[in-house]
Structure formats: structure tokens, C-alpha cells
Amino acid sequence: MPELPEVETTRRRLRPLVLGQTLRQVVHHDPARYRNTALVEGRRVLEVDRRGKFLLFALEGGVELVAHLGMTGGFRLEPTPHTRAALVLEDRTLYFHDPRRFGRLLGVRRGDYREIPLLLRLGPEPLSETFAFPGFFRGLKESARPLKALLLDQRLAAGVGNIYADEALFRARLSPFRPARSLTEEEARRLHRALREVLAEAVELGGSTLSDQSYRQPDGLPGGFQTRHAVYGREGLPCPACGRPVERRVVAGRGTHFCPTCQGEGP
DNA sequence: AACGTACCCTGCCGGC
DNA sequence: TGCCGGCAGGGTACGT
Numbered sequence: 001m002p003e004l005p006e007v008e009t010t011r012r013r014l015r016p017l018v019l020g021q022t023l024r025q026v027v028h029h030d031p032a033r034y035r036n037t038a039l040v041e042g043r044r045v046l047e048v049d050r051r052g053k054f055l056l057f058a059l060e061g062g063v064e065l066v067a068h069l070g071m072t073g074g075f076r077l078e079p080t081p082h083t084r085a086a087l088v089l090e091d092r093t094l095y096f097h098d099p100r101r102f103g104r105l106l107g108v109r110r111g112d113y114r115e116i117p118l119l120l121r122l123g124p125e126p127l128s129e130t131f132a133f134p135g136f137f138r139g140l141k142e143s144a145r146p147l148k149a150l151l152l153d154q155r156l157a158a159g160v161g162n163i164y165a166d167e168a169l170f171r172a173r174l175s176p177f178r179p180a181r182s183l184t185e186e187e188a189r190r191l192h193r194a195l196r197e198v199l200a201e202a203v204e205l206g207g208s209t210l211s212d213q214s215y216r217q218p219d220g221l222p223g224g225f226q227t228r229h230a231v232y233g234r235e236g237l238p239c240p241a242c243g244r245p246v247e248r249r250v251v252a253g254r255g256t257h258f259c260p261t262c263q264g265e266g267p
Numbered sequence: 268a269a270c271g272t273a274c275c276c277t278g279c280c281g282g283c
Numbered sequence: 284t285g286c287c288g289g290c291a292g293g294g295t296a297c298g299t
Contacts, residue, residue, distance in 0.1 A: 001291095001292070001293060002293085003293090053293080068293080068294085069293085070275095070276095070292095070293050070294075071276090071291085071292055071293045071294090072276090072277080072278090072292095072293090073293090082277090098276095099276085099277055099278070100275085100276045100277050100278080100291095100292090100293090101275080101276055101277080102275070102276065102292085102293055102294070103293090104294095117295095118294075118295090143268095143269095144268095144269090145268095145269075145270090149269090149270095152293095161292090161293070162292070162293085212278075212279075212291090214278090252270090253270095253271080253272090253292085254291095254292065254293095255290095255291070255292080
């Protein structure tokens with residue numbers, strides 16, 4: 001599923017292809033999912049940004065196209081059987097592929113995110129300097145929730161989803177069930193570092209393409225980080241550190257993969 | 268505040 | 284072989 005590394009990879013690939021071009025038209029037949037898109041038509045693309053899992057196309061005239069890829073959304077350079085919308089530019093068209101239709105597009109005036117409350121309450125970008133340890137540690141200390149739930153919440157760090165939460169917890173050797181406030185400063189530092197490392201490595205490798213193939217880079221190439229997964233999607237397979245089987249349990253309503261030996265048992 | 272549950276949606280999987 | 288129920292999970296909404 002598209003999380004920070006997949007959205008960032010998409011941003012990096014799309015940016016040189018769309019910068020300076022006029023977005024002639026946003027074609028779709030689903031005004032409930034793709035809202036207010038007429039606002040951004042006929043304007044040149046000035047920048048492609050990212051906040052958490054949101055992709056932000058800044059256009060001239062002070063408007064912005066906000067895209068969230070949901071679980072299976074992605075921009076492609078060629079149409080697919082699951083193309084749900086198309087961004088028609090001058091020398092190319094971007095196809096919004098989204099089999100399960102959880103993705104959204106929304107035209108807004110620049111920075112006016114009142115219709116996207118999640119975007120307004122996003123925490124710091126984990127790969128930027130704004131992701132400072134003191135604030136992260138304070139956030140952990142304020143919550144009794146399981147670490148997994150807190151990592152998915154987007155307020156402690158923006159853009160972490162199910163894959164990278166599990167991978168970061170494994171790398172930090174912390175149980176997903178641990179109450180956040182029970183972490184020592186040393187443990188919190190491990191988690192802070194693990195998040196940054198896992199996300200940065202995944203961005204370098206173009207994100208994770210799972211066996212369902214739902215995420216692909218815009219040119220159709222798969223990402224490369226899936227082969228580095230230590231626990232995610234590896235239930236029953238040997239932990240790369242100790243060799244004992246990886247377990248899967250539901251935490252915070254999400255499938256959660258961990259090594260009971262290396263990270264500690266559940267509650 | 269935070270948890271549980273239902274919902275959105277479709278492809279895929281296992282069971283029969 | 285083929286049908287079918289259940290599941291996965293980004294997020295939101297609602298009840299407790």
C-alpha cells in the first residue's frame with residue numbers, strides 16, 4: 001500500500017514530467033471521490049510536493065490538487081483497466097489507477113485544507129529535520145496506546161503505514177504491543193532512528209511492491225524494498241535475526257507482523 | 268481519549 | 284472446475 005516511500009517515489013518520478021506544463025483537464029466520472037477538480041484545470045504546474053501520504057500538485061493561480069492514493073491508488077503513464085481519472089497535460093496524460101477506489105483527488109485553494117482534517121493534523125515529516133527526538137519522545141510519553149497504533153496515527157510522524165510501522169518496530173527490537181509511554185529514552189531513540197532508516201532505505205529503493213502488485217512506479221516498474229522486509233508479510237517465515245517464525249496478530253485493527261523472540265511477546 | 272465496529276471497495280484466496 | 288464467502292487495509296464515522 002502506498003505509504004511515505006511509495007508516495008515520495010511517485011513524487012520524484014512525476015515531478016520532472018509535469019513541471020511547467022498546463023494541466024488542461026482532469027477527466028473522471030466520479031465527482032464524489034474526485035472533487036472540485038475543475039478548480040485546477042487550465043493552470044500550469046509549479047511544483048509537486050508531499051506531506052505524509054498526500055501528494056500535492058501546486059498550480060499557478062494559488063490552487064492545488066491534493067491526491068491521496070488510499071490503498072491501491074497510483075499514477076501511471078499508461079492507462080490501465082483500473083484507470084479512474086486522468087490528468088491531461090500538454091505533452092502527456094497521467095492516469096490515476098485505483099482498483100479499490102479508496103484514493104481521492106481534491107482541488108483546493110493553496111493551503112486551504114479545511115476539507116482534509118487529516119492533512120491538518122499531520123505530525124512532522126520523519127525524513128526532515130522537523131522530526132526532532134525531544135518532541136517524538138514527549139509524544140510517546142503522552143500515550144498509553146500500543147506503539148503500533150501510535151505509529152499509524154500520523155501525528156507522531158507523518159506517512160508511516162502498516163508496512164513501515166512493522167519494519168521500524170522490528171528494526172528497533174520493540175514489541176508492537178508495548179504501551180508507548182513505557183519506552184525508556186534509549187528505546188525511543190532506537191525507534192526514532194529505525195523509522196528514519198527504514199523510510200530512507202525504502203525511498204532509495206523506490207518503495208515496496210507487494211505480491212498483489214497494486215503499487216508500481218509511474219512507469220510501471222516495481223519498487224525494490226519488498227525484498228528487504230524483515231517481518232511484514234512474512235508470517236511463519238524465519239526471522240532474519242534469530243530464525244524463529246515471524247508471527248502475525250491484529251493490533252489497532254491491522255495485521256501486525258513481529259518476531260516474539262527479538263521484539264518481545266504480546267500482552 | 269481511545270477503543271471497537273461498520274463502512275467504503277475489489278482482487279484474490281481457500282474451501283467445498 | 285467453478286462458485287462463493289471472507290479477508291486485506293488506507294481512512295472516516297459513529298457509538299460506548
